[in-house]
Amino acid sequence: MPRPSLKDQRSQEILDAYLTCVARFGLEGATQERIAEEAGVKRPLLRHYLGNKDEMITALADYVVSGFAESLDGLRRALHDGSTAKDLVDALFAEDVGTDPRLMLAYQALVTTVPDRPDLRQGLMDSLTDFFDVVEAILRRAAPDALDISIRAVTQGISAIFVSMDALTPLNPPEEWRAELKQAATLLASVLEAKQ
Template sequence: MPRPSLKDQRSQEILDAYLTCVARFGLDGATQERIAEEAGVKRPLLRHYLGNKDEMIAALAEYTLEGFAASLESLRQALPDRATPTDLVDALFAENSGTDPRLMLAYQALVTVVPDRPELRQDLMDSLSAFFDVVEDVLKRAAPNAPDASTRAVAQGISAIFVSMDALSPLEPPKVWRAELKLAASLLASTLEAEL
């Protein structure tokens, strides 16, 4: 079995450092100096491993979306086939859910540059749609008699609440807010459970 490429490993380390810098400082504030320092490499190596600024942003987008896809797969596996809306909310808002808040912050940063980089739009939308589809699918299976409009509205609400939880992480909000956001999602979910 061949050894993993050192370039691939180093690229992943630099992308992880880039993700951290974007989460802390935003896309514009994630300077090459900061990324290099976070990755523990010299600045010229960034170009060697990731390319120019445009290539770096494309690589960050791919890295972020791969992280979302992995988190989404973990969510799918965590939910039983007959998951209830409550099971969904519990999985999304679990303390050890495995969701990296840096992903949401990087996602938001990438969304802000779509007007200047329209090539990112479709992949970002596809990723968000995939998450929304998982939430909606669980709700539809759990409450098949609920009107589609209600199911979609609850799916949108739960998704928005979940996304806002990570979006607020740089503020280091009180822990009780996480519990309150989970309760808000649970209250929305209960509107469909009443249809059972």
């Protein structure tokens, strides 16, 4: 198998630095100077590897969507056909696993650019829809007799709770909040299991 090219490797390193900067400073605050410093490269190399500002934003959106897809694949693999709604919540809120909080922060920053960059909307929506679909499928298997409207409502609720956990990261919230958010998701999931 051929080794990845230096350009691919360097592009990934720069994208990771860009992700860090957007998570820390927002999309507008992720200046080329900050990205270059974070990546340990000279600023002109950003253009060489990722292109102009619009191309960089597109590359970041693709990078974020790809990162979520990897996390989602991990969730699918972790939860088998006999998984319960509680298993889903445990997997989503496991402290040693999960998504990189930078992904959610960058995702949120990218969402705010959609009015100016409508080309980003579909990829971001597809990524979120894929997440909802996986959560919904697991809940349907766990509670096959639950009403569709209940499954969808619990899917939205658990997803919103999960997303808010990463969205709060910049605040460095108290550790117990994670446990409380997990408990809230567990209580919501128990609504479906109670109807069995």
